[in-house]
Amino acid sequence: MDLRKKITIVTGHFGSGKTNFSINLARRAAQGGARVTLIDMDIVNPYFRSADFVGQYPGVNVLAPDFANSNVDLPYLGGGVETALEGDAPVIVDVGGDDAGAVALGRYRPVLLRQDYDLLCVISCYRYLTRSPEECVEYLRDIEAACGLSATGLINNSNLGKATTPEDVRASVLFAEEVSRLSGVPLLLTAADKRLEGTLDDIEPIEYVDVLVKTIWDKEEEEWQKSR
Numbered sequence: 001m002d003l004r005k006k007i008t009i010v011t012g013h014f015g016s017g018k019t020n021f022s023i024n025l026a027r028r029a030a031q032g033g034a035r036v037t038l039i040d041m042d043i044v045n046p047y048f049r050s051a052d053f054v055g056q057y058p059g060v061n062v063l064a065p066d067f068a069n070s071n072v073d074l075p076y077l078g079g080g081v082e083t084a085l086e087g088d089a090p091v092i093v094d095v096g097g098d099d100a101g102a103v104a105l106g107r108y109r110p111v112l113l114r115q116d117y118d119l120l121c122v123i124s125c126y127r128y129l130t131r132s133p134e135e136c137v138e139y140l141r142d143i144e145a146a147c148g149l150s151a152t153g154l155i156n157n158s159n160l161g162k163a164t165t166p167e168d169v170r171a172s173v174l175f176a177e178e179v180s181r182l183s184g185v186p187l188l189l190t191a192a193d194k195r196l197e198g199t200l201d202d203i204e205p206i207e208y209v210d211v212l213v214k215t216i217w218d219k220e221e222e223e224w225q226k227s228r
Contacts, residue, residue: 001155001189001207003029003090005118010155011095011102011143012122013130017157020213021122021191022094023057027212029090030059037084040064041104042096085111095147102146109148119151121185124158125175126168133178140183153188154180164192166199173203 008025012018019042026038038060063080084091085108095105121140123130130136144150158172169192180187192200194208 001025001028002032003034003092003118005116006088007085007091007093007112007115007117009093009095009105009112009117009119009149010122011105011119012155012157013124013127013139015127016122016124016130017159017191017213018122019094020211021155021157021209022092023212024209026060026092027057027210029092030057033059035059035061035089037061037063037087037089037091039081039084039091039093041081041093042101081108082111085115102143105149106147112149117149118153119147119149120153120155120188121151122155122157122191123176123179124156125172126158126160133175133182136175136179137183140179140185151183151185154183154185155188156190158190159193164196166196169196169200170203 003025010018010022010025012021022038026036029036036059040062063084093105095101121143123136123140125131125136130139140151154176156172156176158169158175160168169190173190176187176190179185189205189207190200190203191207191209194210197208200206200208
């Protein structure tokens with residue numbers, strides 16, 4: 001997916017894959033020649049963070065809150081956030097995975113309303129708190145209320161991790177379309193693991209993404225495989 005606006009805000013329930021989607025967006029934009037700032041505004045989840053990718057991708061500047069990647073995580077992001085939001089370069093904001101996390105985003109509402117922005121909500125029918133379209137819409141409205149901004153697009157990222165099959169992804173499309181119908185927010189695309197590339201081309205639009213954010217157990221398995 002190409003960036004549609006100068007500022008792209010990505011939110012979604014814990015486990016929806018919003019951070020992985022955010023990093024893929026930033027990396028793709030940088031590969032296209034842009035210099036991108038990726039703001040880690042996830043003050044809720046200390047485990048899967050954009051902050052883990054500081055310095056890993058040329059052209060992507062990761063702006064993380066003070067105390068990110070430590071055992072102290074306070075909702076303070078520093079003055080660099082407003083500077084980035086008001087600058088000319090594209091910005092991607094990875095927001096915390098619930099309405100409490102969106103409160104941090106709400107602090108920058110006056111700045112954002114002066115800018116050109118997208119607020120994308122990553123959804124998954126396989127996450128336990130958003131398994132019905134109605135639950136998903138309720139969650140979306142909570143996010144909007146907490147940050148004072150309106151969602152502009154949905155990203156269907158329904159998956160079951162490494163066990164995901166093409167059939168699992170296909171089965172999620174009707175769910176995502178119903179969320180879109182109920183909420184009035186357009187469904188922009190369905191995202192799927194790049195290992196499934198070519199098996200889901202019947203879904204329009206489909207985007208294959210690299211799985212860059214790994215669970216602790218996936219990382220341990222990779223280390224074990226390397227040590228063999």
